[in-house]
Amino acid sequence: MRVITQSYSRKRQWWLTVVIILGVWISGCDTTGTSQSSIDGDDKPNVVTTSTILTDWTKQVGGDEIELTGILKPGADPHVYEPVPADTIALEQANLILYNGYNLEPALIKLIKSAGVNIKSFAVGEVVSPLDFEHEGKTEPDPHVWGDAKNAIAMVNAIRDQLIELSPEDKEEFTKNAAQLTAELKKVDAWIIEQIQTIPKKHRYLVTTHDAFQYYARAYGIPVAGTLIDMSTEEQPSAQTVKGLADAIKKIGVPVIFAETTINPALIKTVAQEAGVKLAPQELYSDSLGVPGSEADTYIKMLITNTHTVVEALGGNYQTFNPVE
Structure with missing residues (x-):
């Protein structure tokens, strides 16, 4: 609950x-x-x-x-x-x-x-x-x-x-x-569709802190296997929720899960430890862009950065995006 x-x-x-x-x-x-x-x-x-x-x-x-x-x-x-x-x-x-x-x-x-x-x-x-x-x-x-x-x-x-x-x-x-x-x-x-398809199918799942990636998941063929909290970041997960998500991760066999830039990563770190999996070194951008000069300071750069993070963490073969000339 x-x-x-x-x-x-x-x-x-x-x-x-x-x-x-x-x-x-x-x-x-x-x-x-x-x-x-x-x-x-x-x-x-x-x-x-x-x-x-x-x-x-x-x-x-x-x-x-x-x-x-x-x-x-x-x-x-x-x-x-x-x-x-x-x-x-x-x-x-x-x-x-x-x-x-x-x-x-x-x-x-x-x-x-x-x-x-x-x-x-x-x-x-x-x-x-x-x-x-x-x-x-x-x-x-x-x-x-x-x-x-x-x-x-x-x-x-x-x-x-x-x-x-x-x-x-x-x-x-x-x-x-x-x-x-x-x-x-x-x-x-x-480009995102092509990149996601390089991830081995058995690893092609997302586990994130809060449920912000359903549209990305549906569009690009990478189902959300679980989240720690729902849409609103106001929620505080219970110990039962943490255990339930950790058990689901073990069952599916996802090797890496993801924190997000706008939410305290300590929440999802607990899940990673419980499930015995890695936490991706790069956090995903979900509800906000990055600061000016960062790798995600525009919407397009945010999509590219998130896709790079997901593909590399889950064992895909990332190819650099070439912008429109």
């Missing part, structure tokens, strides 16, 4: 209420008499994104034609992120808010819903038909839709369309930038 810490949830709700009230007070102090979300003259439209992945795509599609603010920073976990007053200010001043949806970033979604009624917001991830999972007797959508590069293409095109609606005079630039990005995504999608 997996245990959810209720006291933490109450603390989160209290803090989020404070942030919302403070944000409304700050925005109410504006004496210009002009809507914060209006675009004046030659000003660039102000776009706010939640996750680092959305920020990367929006930056590439929007280019120099938009002012972009990304709320979540590299390494931040969207499942448990607690908004700060600066986030409220950024949202109130936005002309367009792009968020993942499917409850990936619950506290931010609540804050977005409380923002000014004249501010356009759009759930980019919800253009994709979700996979479902069972949680506490309820069926919920899996928010980690970007794991499949084909889904990413649909999401990039949705961002393009939202930006065109926001700034029609820049349609040509947005369309060109989106086409360049989707061409690269198509190439990396085909």
Whole structure:
């Protein structure tokens, strides 16, 4: 049985209420008499994104034609992120808010819903038909839709369309930038399929800390054999859960399991020790990109890095990705 810490949830709700009230007070102090979300003259439209992945795509599609603010920073976990007053200010001043949806970033979604009624917001991830999972007797959508590069293409095109609606005079630039990005995504999608197929079939399974790789698994033919916790990283695994996963690993014969960059690796290390298997030396990037200058500071580089990690750890033959010329 997996245990959810209720006291933490109450603390989160209290803090989020404070942030919302403070944000409304700050925005109410504006004496210009002009809507914060209006675009004046030659000003660039102000776009706010939640996750680092959305920020990367929006930056590439929007280019120099938009002012972009990304709320979540590299390494931040969207499942448990607690908004700060600066986030409220950024949202109130936005002309367009792009968020993942499917409850990936619950506290931010609540804050977005409380923002000014004249501010356009759009759930980019919800253009994709979700996979479902069972949680506490309820069926919920899996928010980690970007794991499949084909889904990413649909999401990039949705961002393009939202930006065109926001700034029609820049349609040509947005369309060109989106086409360049989707061409690269198509190439990396085909490349991942080839790389995963080099892993010996008996080892072609994923075991990770939390259940963030179902879309990747379905798209690229590497089933998720088990996870320590479900979709939300708020959960704390019980001793029974750890033992159950360790027993499953032994039964399947998976030689290596994987930690993730946004979650304390001590959790999955315990499972590796219990199962008598190795923990991959490189953690997987799941809910966040890497810091600038790292091997995963863009979405495409994240896919490449994760695939490299998985293929090498599970005994495949990794071939370098050649980007679109």
